Amino acid sequence: MDSLRQRLPAPRQAMLAKESRSSPSITAAFEPSRISELARDSLPWYKVASRRRLYALLFPGAIVSYMTSGYDGSMMNSLQTVSYWDDFFGNPRGSTLGLISAIIALGAMCSAPFAPWVADRFGRRWGITVGSCIMIAGAIIQCESTTFAMFVISRFILGFGLTFCTTASPSLVSELSHPKERVAVTAICNTCWFLGAIAAAWITYGTRVIPSTWSWRIPSLLQMLPSVIQLSVIWFLPESPRWLISNDRGEEAMAALKRYHGDGEETELVKLEYEEICAAIHQEKESGNTTWKSMVSTKGNRYRMFIVVCMGTFSQWSGNGLISYYLARILETIGINDSATKSLINGIINIWNFLIAITSALLVERIGRRPLFRISTIGMFVTFSAWTIASAVYAETAAHGAAMAVLVLIFLFQFFYCIAFSPLPVAYSVEILPYSVRAKGMATYVFTTKVAVFVNQYVNPIGLANIQWKYYIVYVVILAIESFIAYGWFVETKGRALEEIAVIFDGEEAEVIAVAKSEVEIAQVEDFDHKKV
Template identity: 40%
Template sequence: MDLSNSTHSRWWKDPGLRKLNLLLSACYLGAIANGYTSSLISNLIANQKWFADLEGLSNINLLGLVVAAQPIGCIAAFFPAPWLSDTFGRRAGMMFGNICMTIAFIGQTFSHDFGQFLATRCLAGFGTIFNIIASSALLTELAHPRQRAISGALFNTFYFIGSMVAAWTSYGALHFSGSWSWRLPVTAQLVWTAVQLPLIFFCPESPRWLASHGKPEKAQLVLATYHANENLHDELVIFEQTQLSLTIGSEHQNHRASWSALCTTSGNRKRLTLSVVIGVATQWCGNGVITFYLAPVLRTVGVTSSFKQQGINGGLQIYNWFLACGAALLAERAGRRRLFLTSAGTMLVFMTLVTVCSVLFSTFQSVAAGYAVIVFLFLFLGGYVIGLTPIPILYINEIWPSHLRAKGSSVFWVSQAAATCFNQYVNPIALEKILWKYYLVYVGVLIAVVGFIFSYVPETKGLSLEEIGRIFDTRQTSETELDAVELQRNYEQHIVDP
């Protein structure tokens, strides 16, 4: 049986979907802000005036601590971020995160010593996790069913919009004399919060959150407004409302929304394992060395000019964004598992080649080997962004049921932050002490990641959120739920135009 829907098959020709996608851009702004803030530090490392103004940064241990400050703040938000999002709504989480980030960015701009910059960067990380947990959940729960996969996969690709702007803003600011050569790109972080905050007020609340908090009528109105051009009797809207009622009723009956629920069933334990391992893998596969310490890596192969380093970094971000967007558009066609495996396998090949060429440069001072390292770094990060940029956020939000989605997402983000924190503190020390030998660690990690994905990660391509739940949960599904799942499958495969 097919479900009719009062929308045009091409979203840009439909007023309701145009408005929905415009408002959902507020969610993407959270990813852009995260990309700018996270990658800004690698640009500041190439600016010697930053080191001169903030006393103490020349100490390699303190530099590692500053770089790791943002993920430290993310870890601190582990419990409060999902609690706020679940208790007061996804929009409340986004607003609180923006307020914290705004205060932090202003503080960073006027920092005059190491301690001030460290504290404000921690606060920025704290606010970021509130923002991205709520943003990614709202995007998954509010997007039109036929756009959910691509919308979710595109979320983290906007990280590169932020990192791209950070790179080129920092490059341009190098032409300024004095402190504004680094204070200008730090101040520019405020652009994202200034744009996102007003958009949040116009963005509707998640219908799943509304239904779970005793507001089914408001949930139905949101679904009708944005998924069916205000047609309350649309078949898709009725179906979605029925699904929400079944899901929310099951959640309330079983009282499984506490933190302990993440490990009380075999299905949730598998979800938890996937959330932790994928979160760690996104940062322990070698990308952190390049993303946050590109300038020192380039210096090891003879590229010492700040302008050349910033130019290479800016080009790298553009290249990454195009590849990540292309992969996101293939999320439903190629499948999450295939993109994961392709990504990890490609990184393994090029990390091995980076290591070999770094040895040649170190031993023979070969200029050709040095430039080959740069080429292979581009190809390595290309492998990273086709799988480990667009897919994890979509995948983690898909595999967790709605009542545990914010908590499961928090586990993923904090696992990623903990891995980032460790790497960012250790990387500069390891690069200084053992140089290219450090890359061998990541070759070993990538071999383990390929094995884990191949043996443990299930495919979710072409499935509704309810069908994905059945992959993990062994409980018997009611006949009504099975009918709903079949209707959803038919709708997503055979969209009927009005």
């Protein structure tokens, strides 16, 4: 077992960290940096007016991007219980239903090459603005759909715009947030999926009784609400300091850092952040690590991309897609056919998911990433295996107890999923990526996620229709693989600033080490030249 731990990067890092606590010779490599110490000692955000204002703008301006995806999944789940929608589009089932759900993912995949270019060339705010405008157009067309083809095209447009927002938003959030709250705030991004899901579930629950096509047109139109909120707020936020510095606008970057991280003062933390960002971006430009090719040109970047791809894939291929988009069909396999009951369960489960996800997001920095990933993957594997067995028993016996067991296990499975794969895929991906490839890396994350979603959404209804509970065995195997990869490759990043995480992946090649070692001397410089880039 020790030999295996030595060969796998994540257990090896964990062992070194444990040894560092008892061995002074290697403790320095694992000590928190001066930035981390200053951030830890800072006042909580709710006691600082500038940070209260920052997060009051960041939430509606950037974080709500993820509401659109959640809204879509829950809406499509709920619309399957609305007779006017079902009849209007010819009672779609199997591959037809899969196409309606999956087409939004295809649209997101098609815009993946363009989204990082906009975010890097014009700034994070423009990426969010472009994406929001496209999604508003898509929602309006979706509401006005008169044919099956028009409805499908509208959902493609929604997906096309979604990638622009979900590429730029997490970058802006992580790059603007104060170091003390950065992880929690970034983790909250993906939990907003459930805010959208809750809204869609209960809106559709209410409109399903309207005796016309407005029973599905109203929820379809309201899918543009997160985008409208973003457009109304995003330009009240400053641009990312890292983007400003990389575009030779150091004075604006320092002004943003002073206003929101120093409460209007040029504090020691602000100076150190500024200098570290400058050093990291300068090193990345000098080394040429700013292209698509650079994402796989070094061992450290290949490792990063492996984790990013895993985050995108695991967040969709863990069995959660069945619940997000096809809960109504799953409930039918255990004898729950009443549309009101199915809609009610959908609404309740999304509230449950959000409460678990937001709690986990707020505890990420205290617990750590690695423990959450390990508990989550093992827990999902066990509960999904039990879910499969209970489904098989119901299929054979139609026992009420087996049906109730499936329902309980669905909620328990969602608990294990939400403690890690709701808050962490975005937060973990964005923090391990260096600035030079952060937008491209997040576009890769979105692309991978949407490929996984597309396959999931297209294949799931076919599998459920043809082999019913036996289809769950596929996910049991996938979850076993995920558990091993989480153990072997998901390293801990707890307690490190964005630029310092590079040390974990690049080792001695990460020149930010030199910056970290000289932080104390930088803090003592009386005449700090904040115009230097």
